[in-house]
Amino acid sequence: MTIPGFPHSGYDRGPRMTRVVFERADAVARVAEVFRELGYEGATLSRITERTGLGKGSLYHFFPGGKEAMAAAVLADVDAWFVENVFRPLEEDEPRTAIAWMWAAIDDYFRSGRRICLVGSFALDATRDRFAGEIGGYFRRWIAALVRALIRAGVDADAAGQQAEAAIGGIQGALVLSRALGDEAVFSRALRRLAAGFPR
Amino acid sequence: MTIPGFPHSGYDRGPRMTRVVFERADAVARVAEVFRELGYEGATLSRITERTGLGKGSLYHFFPGGKEAMAAAVLADVDAWFVENVFRPLEEDEPRTAIAWMWAAIDDYFRSGRRICLVGSFALDATRDRFAGEIGGYFRRWIAALVRALIRAGVDADAAGQQAEAAIGGIQGALVLSRALGDEAVFSRALRRLAAGFPR
DNA sequence: CGCGATCCGTACTGAACAGTACACTACAAA
DNA sequence: TTTGTAGTGTACTGTTCAGTACGGATCGCG
Numbered sequence: 001m002t003i004p005g006f007p008h009s010g011y012d013r014g015p016r017m018t019r020v021v022f023e024r025a026d027a028v029a030r031v032a033e034v035f036r037e038l039g040y041e042g043a044t045l046s047r048i049t050e051r052t053g054l055g056k057g058s059l060y061h062f063f064p065g066g067k068e069a070m071a072a073a074v075l076a077d078v079d080a081w082f083v084e085n086v087f088r089p090l091e092e093d094e095p096r097t098a099i100a101w102m103w104a105a106i107d108d109y110f111r112s113g114r115r116i117c118l119v120g121s122f123a124l125d126a127t128r129d130r131f132a133g134e135i136g137g138y139f140r141r142w143i144a145a146l147v148r149a150l151i152r153a154g155v156d157a158d159a160a161g162q163q164a165e166a167a168i169g170g171i172q173g174a175l176v177l178s179r180a181l182g183d184e185a186v187f188s189r190a191l192r193r194l195a196a197g198f199p200r
Numbered sequence: 201m202t203i204p205g206f207p208h209s210g211y212d213r214g215p216r217m218t219r220v221v222f223e224r225a226d227a228v229a230r231v232a233e234v235f236r237e238l239g240y241e242g243a244t245l246s247r248i249t250e251r252t253g254l255g256k257g258s259l260y261h262f263f264p265g266g267k268e269a270m271a272a273a274v275l276a277d278v279d280a281w282f283v284e285n286v287f288r289p290l291e292e293d294e295p296r297t298a299i300a301w302m303w304a305a306i307d308d309y310f311r312s313g314r315r316i317c318l319v320g321s322f323a324l325d326a327t328r329d330r331f332a333g334e335i336g337g338y339f340r341r342w343i344a345a346l347v348r349a350l351i352r353a354g355v356d357a358d359a360a361g362q363q364a365e366a367a368i369g370g371i372q373g374a375l376v377l378s379r380a381l382g383d384e385a386v387f388s389r390a391l392r393r394l395a396a397g398f399p400r
Numbered sequence: 401c402g403c404g405a406t407c408c409g410t411a412c413t414g415a416a417c418a419g420t421a422c423a424c425t426a427c428a429a430a
Numbered sequence: 431t432t433t434g435t436a437g438t439g440t441a442c443t444g445t446t447c448a449g450t451a452c453g454g455a456t457c458g459c460g
Contacts, residue, residue, distance in 0.1 A: 173373025
């Protein structure tokens with residue numbers, strides 16, 4: 001028991017719960033899922049610890065900057081995934097192959113619409129102001145990469161710009177819509193529709 | 201001053217701040233803007249009072265159900281606006297006219313992308329679960345109204361369904377994108393692109 | 401004028417918030 | 431076996447949260 005006025009005197013309690021050890025990458029992935037489901041403001045520390053299984057001690061060990069550092073790490077992690085799996089292929093690989101690969105990667109990443117775009121969700125509320133650079137950079141690079149791939153595939157510059165914006169906007173909108181309607185099919189249909197207009 | 205243990209004993213303070221009287225409709229509109237900017241979780245009572253100029257007394261007078269009632273009223277208000285200005289015209293008026301009118305109304309309502317879709321933003325985080333009925337209903341009715349208008353305009357049923365989903369998803373995505381990039385032009389371009397594919 | 405009814409401002413409450421402190425455990429290197 | 435260090439659980443702090451209580455201001459109506 002704890003003696004009043006003597007903090008941390010309560011160390012005669014029973015056997016500890018079994019201790020589980022995480023590493024940072026795992027922590028980031030788990031925290032990401034919580035932000036994705038609840039948004040930045042909705043993800044309170046207690047809900048994060050609850051859903052990730054990581055205690056406050058671990059969380060503040062991995063992210064000394066607190067909640068904002070957690071979100072920043074998560075955004076960086078998302079960005080890294082897209083760089084690896086979408087942006088760099090679009091920028092460097094054979095354009096038609098890279099574009100086809102993009103649609104598959106996107107469908108997989110968003111779990112056919114069951115998962116949400118963290119960056120998009122941050123963009124919609126005041127969280128945007130906190131991470132304006134990261135959020136803007138993510139979408140700017142995606143659009144730029146897609147535009148260049150389209151141009152390399154023979155689409156003229158103007159049409160490429162329009163098509164890239166339509167595609168990425170369309171993906172974001174499809175995530176909103178499929179989630180609002182609780183219907184994954186909406187997302188799949190949107191992806192098929194958007195992909196159909198692309199060179200193959 | 202307040203005597204400890206004697207609540208409300210502090211009524212010897214100086215002159216009151218000038219009292220401003222609101223009516224409910226005005227309160228709803230002001231609260232709506234706060235939810236729109238900050239999201240449901242981000243809109244704390246103190247931020248709502250701060251930004252609307254309404255004190256807690258007024259807020260709880262108009263919305264005895266508290267924060268959740270405020271959000272419900274705001275959603276109902278948004279829905280009413282869309283019923284009046286978008287859904288009913290689509291359902292009842294000459295379809296091509298109604299569709300043209302829709303694009304103008306949407307551009308106006310979202311202030312060319314500077315304003316955000318409250319319903320869409322609620323759909324993206326856990327707020328969705330609280331208002332799943334309202335959120336789903338809003339998008340369902342919009343899509344259904346647009347589909348029927350397209351069919352009445354001579355588009356075949358299958359294409360109408362695809363086009364309606366693409367349009368409404370596209371609008372939502374354009375709001376996300378233009379806000380993420382901090383660029384209203386993205387929204388305007390998207391609206392023009394989407395409208396171009398419609399019968400006129 | 402008087403007097404409800406309506407509307408508003410603010411002190412207050414208990415719960416939940418982000419963040420800190422620190423005793424602790426597991427494991428690896430010496 | 432000892433010692434260092436990375437990772438962990440939890441009690442604690444000060445702040446902010448949603449929501450309540452209630453005195454007083456204002457207005458409509460007699």
